[in-house]
Amino acid sequence: MSSSSKITTHTLGFPRIGERRVLKWALESHWRGESSAQALHAIAKNVREHTFRAHSDADITHPPVGDFSFYDHMADTALLFGQVPARFGNTGKTLESLFTLGRGKNLEGQNIAPLAMKKWFNSNYHYLVPELDANQPIVLNAERYLDLVREALALNPDAKPVLVGPLTFLYLSSGIDATARLAKAEALAGAYQLLLNELKALGVTWVQIDEPILTLDLPADWLQAFEPTYHRIKVPGIKLLLTTYFGDLNGNVAMAANLPVDGLHIDATATDDLIAVADRLPDYKVLSVGILDGRSIWRADLIHLLNRLAPVHARLKERLWLAPSCSLLHLPLDASLETKLPEFLRSNLSYARQKLTELNLLAKGLGEGLDSIALELNQAASARAELDRQPGRNSSTVRAKTQTIATSEPNRRGAFAERAAAQQARFNLPLLPTTTIGSFPQTHEIRAARKAFKNRELSAEQYEASMKDEIRHVIEIQETIGLDVLVHGEAERNDMVEYFGEQLDGFAFTQEGWVQSYGSRCVKPPIIWGDVHRSRPMTVAWARYAQSLSQRPVKGMLTGPVTILFWSFVRDDLSREAVCY
Structure with missing residues (x-):
């Protein structure tokens, strides 16, 4: 072990999809009935082993276990404590029960809808929303979870089990009102205590319990529930690390610092005064500082981060732990796989595996001084x-234009009443016009044509002709139905964000920048690295063609700049507001 291990390092979670999305392909093969559950488990185990190897190579003290899921961690938690809606029938305790929650099932000829999905706080990950029943008992079904822990402890006895906290689980669930959900806290805490005793018997020392709702503006009764819930959970011999992320604790710092736990994790990307938090902690507790941005693909400014950490380290010494701000689930896996990006860009990327290296460098720099990492600091500065x-x-031209926009008042030509009258005179629409949002299904034929064009098996002319056929088809469908305002169907668009990014300067596109959105669904956000501007028309030719096919109005379809911004990896040297302008 290197001397940097004197400062404890850990991560809150890691990407689950594996290198080149191997788990995605395995899941979908299994769902199609082309591969066995045994084959799926073998691939998943290999993904987890690679995760542990990456943590070991970077000398991370506590790698996470229990953050892995075949579909979603909130659904796993629902199964862990027996909270499955009655409509699913007897789901059993197998992996297929997880897939049932995520994908639905056919029960006696009736299609049973899956759990609803919702965005995980302000991230682009979507979790399955557990549905609770006030009369359904809390029952611990821990064997699948404990198997993962046994596997991890065999690889590293310092592995740290990860659990969604009981109050976060209840707060984010549905099915019953907030009062009824909170009423289940005592019974759920008892089940957590049973699980912690099981973990203690396996030799676990630290357990991470995620309570990110502490960064929200919670009702008073939910805040008051934390202390009795965590007193109920506490098991002698097991140390608890309470983790918060995606925001500042704000007025909840004192309460969180004094809960009956052994450590507190804070998101330093959202917390300005680290010393103020450290001063709130009792002398026996550790403070885990989420110093690396767990959602940024850019190499960190390590000198700046070390300057932030130095006074906290001087105050806490060995009670200071270092970590990313949140789970690395929200990042692509490995920037070294990006072989087609220009070197000036690739050398500045830090995906999940690179974040582990940066975490080790921070620990080493903090413990041994800047000279110990001088080479790496110089390389980062040069990049x-x-x-x-x-x-x-x-771009001075772009900066001048955006400054003008930012300082000018919005100016619409004419009042609303004038514009509405002009629109009606032109289009003669009924009182309640009918239309669709815009995108028609991306059919197998569309995807096949796009793939053939990308592989140079179709010429640009042939591809354009194929897309025009699809547009003509959807125009005909809408006219037959009798819609008033038509859309062209967006057949030519590979993605509602990437399509526009490809036609704008300042964007870059990766090979392996995939992140999990939900289940096996992965997205590959573009990278905004430069000053964004449009040097040529976009969408105009397609819109003109679509309009030429009908006497009815055909809408132009644009993804808005804010959506593009939030569904991209954004440069870190400007504010999001400046990039959006």
């Missing part, structure tokens, strides 16, 4: 300087 020298990074 960033090369990025900043790129012509597209800082």
